[in-house]
Amino acid sequence: MSATPLLETRGLSFRFGKRPILHDVNLHVEPGSIYGFLGPNGAGKSTTMRLLLGLLRPAAGSIHLFGHDLARHRVALLNRVGALIENPSLYDHLTGHENVEATRRLRGVAASRTAEVLALVGLTDNAHRPAREYSLGMRQRLGLAIALLSDPDLLLLDEPTNGLDPNGIIEMRELLRKLRAEHGKTIVVSSHLIGEIEKVATHVGVIQQGSLVFQGSLRELQQLQTGRARLVLETDSAETCRNLLPRLLADAVVTAPGALWLPWTSNDHTAEVAAALVAAGQPLYGLRLEQPSLEDTFLHLTEAKPELVRGE
Amino acid sequence: MESTLTSPSFSALPAAPAALTQLRRTLAADALKLRRTAALRLTLVSGALPVLLTFCIYFFKGDIILKAGGTPWPRFISTAWQTAGTLLLPLFVVLLTSLVVHIETKATAWKHLYAQPVGRGAVFASKLLVILVLNAVALLLFAGLMLSAGALLGVLKPKLGFQTYAIPFEVVCWMLLRTYVATLGLLAVQYIVSLYWRSFVVPVGVGMGAVVATIALLQWEHADKIPYAAPLGTAMSMKMTKAGLEVAHELAKHEWYSLGWFAGVLVVGYLLLYRRNVTN
Numbered sequence: 001m002s003a004t005p006l007l008e009t010r011g012l013s014f015r016f017g018k019r020p021i022l023h024d025v026n027l028h029v030e031p032g033s034i035y036g037f038l039g040p041n042g043a044g045k046s047t048t049m050r051l052l053l054g055l056l057r058p059a060a061g062s063i064h065l066f067g068h069d070l071a072r073h074r075v076a077l078l079n080r081v082g083a084l085i086e087n088p089s090l091y092d093h094l095t096g097h098e099n100v101e102a103t104r105r106l107r108g109v110a111a112s113r114t115a116e117v118l119a120l121v122g123l124t125d126n127a128h129r130p131a132r133e134y135s136l137g138m139r140q141r142l143g144l145a146i147a148l149l150s151d152p153d154l155l156l157l158d159e160p161t162n163g164l165d166p167n168g169i170i171e172m173r174e175l176l177r178k179l180r181a182e183h184g185k186t187i188v189v190s191s192h193l194i195g196e197i198e199k200v201a202t203h204v205g206v207i208q209q210g211s212l213v214f215q216g217s218l219r220e221l222q223q224l225q226t227g228r229a230r231l232v233l234e235t236d237s238a239e240t241c242r243n244l245l246p247r248l249l250a251d252a253v254v255t256a257p258g259a260l261w262l263p264w265t266s267n268d269h270t271a272e273v274a275a276a277l278v279a280a281g282q283p284l285y286g287l288r289l290e291q292p293s294l295e296d297t298f299l300h301l302t303e304a305k306p307e308l309v310r311g312e
Numbered sequence: 313m314e315s316t317l318t319s320p321s322f323s324a325l326p327a328a329p330a331a332l333t334q335l336r337r338t339l340a341a342d343a344l345k346l347r348r349t350a351a352l353r354l355t356l357v358s359g360a361l362p363v364l365l366t367f368c369i370y371f372f373k374g375d376i377i378l379k380a381g382g383t384p385w386p387r388f389i390s391t392a393w394q395t396a397g398t399l400l401l402p403l404f405v406v407l408l409t410s411l412v413v414h415i416e417t418k419a420t421a422w423k424h425l426y427a428q429p430v431g432r433g434a435v436f437a438s439k440l441l442v443i444l445v446l447n448a449v450a451l452l453l454f455a456g457l458m459l460s461a462g463a464l465l466g467v468l469k470p471k472l473g474f475q476t477y478a479i480p481f482e483v484v485c486w487m488l489l490r491t492y493v494a495t496l497g498l499l500a501v502q503y504i505v506s507l508y509w510r511s512f513v514v515p516v517g518v519g520m521g522a523v524v525a526t527i528a529l530l531q532w533e534h535a536d537k538i539p540y541a542a543p544l545g546t547a548m549s550m551k552m553t554k555a556g557l558e559v560a561h562e563l564a565k566h567e568w569y570s571l572g573w574f575a576g577v578l579v580v581g582y583l584l585l586y587r588r589n590v591t592n
Contacts (some may be wrong), residue, residue: 075429
């Protein structure tokens with residue numbers, strides 16, 4: 001069963017001049033989820049994030065936040081959205097505290113929130129240093145603190161772990177989990193690294209060359225990956241085997257003179273193949289199951305598929 | 313109403329802050345962002361340069377300039393005002409608008425600003441108000457410094473007579489008002505140019521070019537229509553008569569043109585910028 005989406009795009013398209021950037025993107029983000037928005041650099045992640053905030057005007061389609069049209073109620077809806085787009089927008093001549101304070105005044109949030117969000121991202125001790133002295137990781141955390149100021153229901157984070165060291169990445173992940181679990185936030189987090197997303201996301205959308213090529217729960221993505229498991233078979237002459245067993249090895253691919261790949265379907269099928277090969281008098285040197293990693297699946301999804309974006 | 317299907321938990325549209333609330337909030341944030349900026353320092357010290365120059369001239373050569381006797385104030389004020397009005401005032405406005413807008417550009421904060429629950433109108437109006445206020449502060453500081461410098465001359469060089477004659481306050485007030493109006497046209501042009509190109513170099517380059525071109529074009533019969541010429545026009549409109557320093561208690565033609573530029577450029581510029589995509 002699918003809940004009413006908290007964030008939804010319908011047929012969203014965007015172009016820079018004549019150059020198409022996004023094509024018919026239908027995002028569907030359920031309340032209370034961490035939606036991992038995946039794609040290689042240049043696939044259109046940042047453009048999508050900017051569209052979701054009303055920074056760009058769609059060429060076609062619409063965006064709905066909390067069930068309302070963003071184009072018609074932008075200011076009202078942004079009241080419930082916190083965002084961190086690419087590099088955090090920091091005023092280097094101001095201290096960390098003043099940077100948070102500037103946005104706090106802009107949003108009309110209670111004065112106590114400034115200290116709260118600084119504590120939340122662990123910057124209390126450095127709050128009175130100018131932002132220009134901050135490391136990349138501290139800047140990212142300060143950007144997150146600013147995004148959290150208004151205690152928003154929806155957080156849009158564009159590559160939030162950019163420039164963070166491994167510890168920082170783990171901390172960010174913990175923070176996102178906590179925000180969802182304890183504060184019921186819905187979070188859309190973009191990344192070009194599947195490894196980063198799979199540890200934290202409940203749902204995943206994969207974008208490639210401006211089109212959404214996968215969208216579903218993390219489990220569905222994992223199932224997609226099992227569907228792509230394959231059997232590697234090592235024998236003397238792959239070609240001979242295929243000729244001897246045309247039915248069983250119909251889908252097999254000869255990868256080397258003595259090696260065959262065939263899609264894995266079931267344990268019974270695997271046993272049948274092994275028995276048939278032996279019965280046919282062929283040597284069986286090796287038989288193993290290869291499970292592609294989530295990363296392989298992601299790469300597979302994001303391999304250049306020009307036919308997906310051509311249809312204007 | 314909305315035809316969209318929504319779950320009851322978030323179906324209610326969050327309230328948008330009222331337009332004036334948005335402006336007030338944006339102004340509060342913009343004021344904070346001025347801390348430690350070049351824009352603020354420029355505002356505070358810009359008035360000092362023309363005053364310092366005039367002060368030095370009168371300190372060292374005052375006895376020659378004022379050998380006719382009588383009140384020294386009219387000559388002193390018009391020298392200071394013309395020094396300020398020719399080059400310094402237009403350049404100050406060019407730098408000030410560019411610096412204020414550059415605060416956001418340098419922080420790549422436009423994308424952040426426009427993703428906040430304030431309308432583009434509030435952002436536009438707030439920065440404009442900040443620049444207008446800083447411009448007024450700079451002019452007032454200039455006038456204050458100028459009169460203080462005169463008073464100081466009265467102490468250091470009593471022979472010049474600054475202490476014995478009254479300060480022509482009425483003239484100074486009218487000049488302040490008219491000079492301020494005269495800067496508005498070029499201020500608006502510079503503001504829109506700064507917002508449109510979102511760089512520091514482009515608006516400063518455009519401004520410098522325009523100021524230099526204006527000086528070359530001063531003899532042109534339509535020079536009064538150039539917004540960059542207006543501050544000089546106002547400085548020149550002070551007349552020294554036997555009765556002392558006189559200035560018309562009304563706006564001159566070039567000041568009306570300045571107001572026209574101000575209104576026209578802001579409206580066109582806002583429409584041009586309002587629907588634009590935010591890409592940085």
